[in-house]
Amino acid sequence: MKNLLFICSRNKWPSPTAEVIWRRRPGFNVRSAGTSPNARKTVGPADIQWADVIFVMERKHQQRLKADYARLLEHKPLHCLDIPDDFRYMDLELVA
Template sequence: MKDDHIQTKEKREKNWKLLYVRSAKLARAKQLGIDYPNASSKRQDEIDDNEPLNVLFICSRNQWRSPTAEAVWRNHPDMRVRSAGTSPNARRHVSVDDIRWSHSIFVMENKHRSRLLAEFGRVIANKPLHVLDIPDEYQYMDPELVDLIKASVGSVLGLP
């Protein structure tokens, strides 16, 4: 009887240690922006045809360009959209959760692409990442900016 109690106690301690190691790994992976374990993430080719496309728009400060893109595409029936910025001073800074949520990412300039790859390299590795080449010279909802966003995003996604 006493031996059974000792074996049960040892088994519980061993299980607790395994659980702690796993939670530590998960916490460290989240801190590093690594999707661990990978089983929960969907690949681009696994998206259900009936599921709306999650699109993330990125600029520097999330002030003019990416919020404009979000506003332009917000009501499209086949899309869910978010916007964020790469700068620490962004109105809404891009997060690992944003990257994981998205099926496709649009950045305004190459520098945004580089920043995302540097900060979220492993999480972003299998995501379609499109550079729109829209310079930071427009105000929020500037008609020319709206036309650029509609044309460029629409052509990439095959939307009118």
Template sequence: MTHLLFVCSRNQLRSPTGEAVWQPREGFTARSAGTSPHARRPIGPADIRWADVIFVMEPKHQHRLQAAYARLLAYKRLHCLDIPDDYRYMDPALVALLDDRVARYLAGDSATR
């Protein structure tokens, strides 16, 4: 089972959509969290430890995680999906982006193992 963690700022739209899209897929379990202290579910060290692969929506999320959790991230696969905050929860265009970009990274990760 591969543990996928989706991260955005407030954990309201993009990262919960990632969780909803990937959670039901065989071989995966998914969570989501936000980098803001005001997020619906703020990210913490336990989330980083749990995750096999971490997907952030924007470079700023990656920078925040690296600043706060550098040691925990040392051996984690961390990918930036470059998905701006322009979508609603489960927006079909957002679902399509998450399908495509996450699948490409996962295929690339498994090829390097």
């Protein structure tokens, strides 16, 4: 099983949507979190350590993770999806 972590700002719309979609696929454990202190679930060191692959929605999330967890990210694949935080949860365009 591969552990996937999806990150957005407040863990309210894009990253929980990705979590739901990828959780349906066999072979993956999936979590989502946010970079904001006001996130529904704020990303922490345990999330970074758990993840095999990390996906961020925007460059600002990537920069925040690198600033806060540089050492933990040294050998982790970190991908920016370039998805703005403009979509609602399970928005059809976001899902596509």
